[in-house]
Amino acid sequence: DTAVSQTPKYLVTQMGNDKSIKCEQNLGHDTMYWYKQDSKKFLKIMFSYNNKELIINETVPNRFSPKSPDKAHLNLHINSLELGDSAVYFCASSQGLVTDTQYFGPGTRLTVL
Amino acid sequence: SQKIEQNSEALNIQEGKTATLTCNYTNYSPAYLQWYRQDPGRGPVFLLLIRENEKEKRKERLKVTFDTTLKQSLFHITASQPADSATYLCAPRVKAAGNKLTFGGGTRVLVKP
Structure with a gap:
């Protein structure tokens, strides 16, 4: 059983398009996250949701909109894609806000042409 | 500004x-x-994970130290094996930041047989 899953694994699209990445966790966790890992491999947090409520929003352009329909899902919608959005996006989850271990998904490699 | 440095x-x-x-x-x-x-x-x-009041933590062949005076953590892999080849990321966490993890750029380890 996959604990944290993301779809799609690869996403290639043109500049200006709108795309979504989906994330699901079956760990029963309350908190979910989106991270971006750029070409230099730095992993940076973008958003965090706890019980469907936005907790962390790290100065991400408002073209990025997370949506949490329920505790087990956190999707990332990106409008008007730009070249600089090309990266690997990781979803993660943890038991709660103060629990230390985060469980990461396999990542979605987004390439904007 | 806050900075995390790992040997690139x-x-x-x-x-x-x-x-x-x-x-x-x-x-x-x-x-x-x-x-x-x-x-x-x-x-x-x-x-x-190692806490600020802990000097050392071990798990199987892994050992971590945390020196809050030097502002440094060391990560040791003893009796290294080719399967240990990977990138290792450190992530300090400040209590006030909730469960926001900030990652270092990682160090790639290559264990040769």
Whole structure:
């Protein structure tokens, strides 16, 4: 059983398009996250949701909109894609806000042409 | 500004030797520090957590130290094996930041048979 899953694994699209990445966790966790890992491999947090409520929003352009329909899902919608959005996006989850271990998904490699 | 530094150069090591990785941080007072392992094309996997009041933590062949005076954590892999080849990320966490993890750039370890 996959604990944290993301779809799609690869996403290639043109500049200006709108795309979504989906994330699901079956760990029963309350908190979910989106991270971006750029070409230099730095992993940076973008958003965090706890019980469907936005907790962390790290100065991400408002073209990025997370949506949490329920505790087990956190999707990332990106409008008007730009070249600089090309990266690997990781979803993660943890038991709660103060629990230390985060469980990461396999990542979605987004390439904007 | 807050900074986390890990050696960006790959660490090449012979099988059976001990690999030592460094994580230095500035303008931080982390309550915890975590280490994650990341394999190519995969999400990070949690390895160890050490708290500010702990000097050392061990898990099987892994050992982590945390020196809050030097603002440094060392990560050791003893009796290294080729399967230990991966990138290792450190992530200090400040209590006030909720569960926001900030990652270092990682150090790639290559264990040669």
